[in-house]
Amino acid sequence: MELQFLGTGAGQPAKQRNVSSLVLKLLDEINEVWMFDCGEGTQRQILETTIKPRKIKKIFITHLHGDHIFGLPGFLASRAFQASEEQTDLDIYGPVGIKSYVLTSLKISGSRLPYKIHFHEFDEKSLGKIMETDKFLVYAERLAHTIFCMGYRVVQKDLEGTLDAEALKAVGVPFGPLFGKIKNGQNITLEDGTIIYAKDFISAPKKGKIITIIGDTRKTSASVKLAQDADVLIHESTYGKGDERIARNHGHSTNMQAAQIAHDAGAKRLLLNHVSARFLGRDCRQMEKDAATIFENVKVVRDLEEVII
Numbered sequence: 001m002e003l004q005f006l007g008t009g010a011g012q013p014a015k016q017r018n019v020s021s022l023v024l025k026l027l028d029e030i031n032e033v034w035m036f037d038c039g040e041g042t043q044r045q046i047l048e049t050t051i052k053p054r055k056i057k058k059i060f061i062t063h064l065h066g067d068h069i070f071g072l073p074g075f076l077a078s079r080a081f082q083a084s085e086e087q088t089d090l091d092i093y094g095p096v097g098i099k100s101y102v103l104t105s106l107k108i109s110g111s112r113l114p115y116k117i118h119f120h121e122f123d124e125k126s127l128g129k130i131m132e133t134d135k136f137l138v139y140a141e142r143l144a145h146t147i148f149c150m151g152y153r154v155v156q157k158d159l160e161g162t163l164d165a166e167a168l169k170a171v172g173v174p175f176g177p178l179f180g181k182i183k184n185g186q187n188i189t190l191e192d193g194t195i196i197y198a199k200d201f202i203s204a205p206k207k208g209k210i211i212t213i214i215g216d217t218r219k220t221s222a223s224v225k226l227a228q229d230a231d232v233l234i235h236e237s238t239y240g241k242g243d244e245r246i247a248r249n250h251g252h253s254t255n256m257q258a259a260q261i262a263h264d265a266g267a268k269r270l271l272l273n274h275v276s277a278r279f280l281g282r283d284c285r286q287m288e289k290d291a292a293t294i295f296e297n298v299k300v301v302r303d304l305e306e307v308i309i
């Protein structure tokens with residue numbers, strides 16, 4: 001699975017950084033792409049990538065500030081224009097209000113969609129586990145922003161061990177129903193009396209990945225909870241070292257606070273986004289350096305950057 005950042009800037013579009021959006025590509029896992037936030041211009045950013053809009057099956061919105069949702073109606077409308085392609089339904093998860101925002105925008109602009117949108121709205125009372133499929137779980141917690149804002153924790157369920165078919169054939173197990181028995185953990189005895197121990201032919205289960213996506217927030221323990229043991233934590237870094245007070249006043253975080261969250265949560269990797277436009281290239285390197293004094297594996301991500309998980 002991979003992450004791709006479509007917009008990594010805070011507040012308003014800037015030359016270097018567009019406003020918030022990122023995708024989690026789960027093409028190998030479930031042939032889907034999940035989007036997190038959809039700031040203005042997100043669909044233009046998608047044109048610079050290989051992402052197919054119809055593969056975007058779930059959109060998670062952190063909060064209703066414009067720089068996180070102004071691209072949503074446009075994206076949804078354009079997604080419908082792929083007339084020759086299969087029109088796939090879409091789920092939208094987010095704070096209460098997202099449904100009326102989307103439906104009002106579509107209605108007033110006379111936009112008709114040839115696919116269905118299923119809305120899942122949340123408030124502070126309905127958080128926790130918000131979604132489960134056979135392969136993934138998604139949790140959400142309330143963060144500490146100036147309006148209700150959600151952070152997400154995507155958990156891939158552990159992957160079952162795989163059967164080593166070549167090794168089984170090599171020891172004389174005929175391809176067929178016996179393979180299924182061994183796959184289910186059953187030991188079998190061959191005609192010549194050889195005992196085949198299932199555990200010798202099934203690889204150990206693989207731990208699923210954990211990806212945590214934090215929306216706009218002050219430093220809060222909810223972020224630590226969401227990022228516990230995460231393979232990747234994506235945290236906002238609107239401000240830099242020394243700006244803790246101003247960050248707090250505006251409901252945001254600094255790079256140092258994000259690094260502390262990653263450290264406290266035992267995350268493996270920290271990616272910083274939602275960076276204020278006043279931080280240019282060299283400032284971002286400094287931002288990384290400063291944050292690395294608390295949490296080493298840290299990077300300020302750029303627009304269109306891809307990260308393999």
Ligand SMILES: [Zn+2]
Pocket residue numbers: 063065145216
């Ligand atoms: Zn905000």
